[in-house]
Amino acid sequence: MTCTEFLQILDNVIDESIAAETRAEIEAHLRKCGHCEVVLDTTRKTIEIYRCHEIYELPTEVSERLHTAIMDKCRKAAR
Amino acid sequence: MSTIQSVAGQTEQHPDVALVERVRAGDLSAYDTLVRKYERQVFRIAQHITQNREDAEDVMQDAFLKAYEKLDQFQGNSKFYTWLVRIAVNESLMRLRKRRTGRMVSIDENIETDEGSVPRDFADWAPNPEQNYTQSQLADILKKTIQGLPQGFRVVFVLRDVDGLSTEETAEALGLSVPAVKSRLLRARLQLRERLSRHFKNRTPAASQPDAAPSGNGVDA
Numbered sequence: 372m373t374c375t376e377f378l379q380i381l382d383n384v385i386d387e388s389i390a391a392e393t394r395a396e397i398e399a400h401l402r403k404c405g406h407c408e409v410v411l412d413t414t415r416k417t418i419e420i421y422r423c424h425e426i427y428e429l430p431t432e433v434s435e436r437l438h439t440a441i442m443d444k445c446r447k448a449a450r
Numbered sequence: 451m452s453t454i455q456s457v458a459g460q461t462e463q464h465p466d467v468a469l470v471e472r473v474r475a476g477d478l479s480a481y482d483t484l485v486r487k488y489e490r491q492v493f494r495i496a497q498h499i500t501q502n503r504e505d506a507e508d509v510m511q512d513a514f515l516k517a518y519e520k521l522d523q524f525q526g527n528s529k530f531y532t533w534l535v536r537i538a539v540n541e542s543l544m545r546l547r548k549r550r551t552g553r554m555v556s557i558d559e560n561i562e563t564d565e566g567s568v569p570r571d572f573a574d575w576a577p578n579p580e581q582n583y584t585q586s587q588l589a590d591i592l593k594k595t596i597q598g599l600p601q602g603f604r605v606v607f608v609l610r611d612v613d614g615l616s617t618e619e620t621a622e623a624l625g626l627s628v629p630a631v632k633s634r635l636l637r638a639r640l641q642l643r644e645r646l647s648r649h650f651k652n653r654t655p656a657a658s659q660p661d662a663a664p665s666g667n668g669v670d671a
């Protein structure tokens with residue numbers, strides 16, 4: 372497996388949708404290729420960081436206000 | 451709204467199905483439950499597309515009202531949430547169009563770039579790189595980094611990786627093909643990784659981080 376081939380299936384590796392026979396090839400490539408290993412680790416980390424940190428917080432008082440407004444509008448729209 | 455056949459076999463009924471049924475039968479409290487369940491996600495998506503808090507608040511309200519009014523058109527072969535996201539994405543794009551009058555805005559905007567599709571930075575990251583920053587510094591880095599992505603990549607990343615939709619659901623919500631979602635997701639992930647590397651790579655953290663805004667691609671208003 373080349374680095375280019377590895378990159379092409381990087382998403383599948385991250386999403387863990389890899390056929391068993393390809394897995395051995397991937398592991399072999401990662402054992403000898405530090406670059407791809409770093410790319411895999413840091414891409415995983417990237418996803419994890421974005422998943423764990425809400426960057427657009429919705430403060431409770433704002434969400435309450437919006438929630439009330441939404442339900443008022445729906446009540447009016449209800450036949 | 452296009453009706454897309456469900457890909458996975460529907461073995462178990464999603465809990466939203468019963469709520470939607472109740473709303474259709476006139477039970478507004480069931481809709482209250484659905485709004486509460488998804489309001490944060492809808493707000494987040496609207497904020498990622500519009501990049502404007504006021505617009506995101508408006509979009510959130512409009513999207514839920516529209517979903518309520520159009521609930522009769524909702525077909526049970528997609529998830530309620532996917533259908534709702536599609537409405538929220540369209541409302542967000544409409545809002546953007548209003549802001550930038552005269553310019554067409556679509557989810558395809560700004561994707562003609564190969565930037566970052568090939569990794570260049572192979573430095574490993576510090577073990578817990580987030581811990582080198584305060585919460586607000588980190589939020590700032592994450593925000594600026596994702597804002598620098600083309601919109602069409604950003605939304606795919608948020609739906610797929612932050613929201614946890616499947617590739618098929620993301621495609622449906624955005625009106626894109628599955629291969630288009632896959633190619634954008636890979637590039638979004640790689641570009642974010644590359645940009646975050648500047649901040650997170652393994653070295654003694656500088657006292658103050660330079661503003662690593664990439665050239666070109668500036669989406670910030």
Ligand SMILES: [Zn+2]
Binds near residue numbers: 373374377408
């Ligand atoms: Zn390699």
